[in-house]
Amino acid sequence: MHVRLCASWIDPRGTVWAPGDTVDVDAVTLAELEEMGMVEQPEGQSSSSTESTTSSKNAKTDPQKIGPGPSSPPADTKEK
Numbered sequence: 001m002h003v004r005l006c007a008s009w010i011d012p013r014g015t016v017w018a019p020g021d022t023v024d025v026d027a028v029t030l031a032e033l034e035e036m037g038m039v040e041q042p043e044g045q046s047s048s049s050t051e052s053t054t055s056s057k058n059a060k061t062d063p064q065k066i067g068p069g070p071s072s073p074p075a076d077t078k079e080k
Contacts, residue, residue: 001030004040009033 002022009017017023025033033039 001025001027003030003033005033005038006040007036007038009038 002024004022005017005019007019009023011017011023011029030039
């Protein structure tokens with residue numbers, strides 16, 4: 001699986017990888033990198049790691065990002 005790193009990493013063979021590099025890793029290595037927070041997660045894509053998925057379910061939602069969906073009617077801007 002190809003993943004993009006968000007931090008420097010030295011693989012088991014001793015190769016140094018820079019943030020932004022894309023590396024091909026197996027599932028175990030991917031889980032380790034995700035646990036250390038070294039893998040970028042594309043918008044809207046969930047992690048393949050069970051632990052990361054579980055922790056994201058427990059994360060608090062930013063109140064600024066809560067709101068009606070795109071099909072909702074416009075907000076009533078008149079003050080009563």
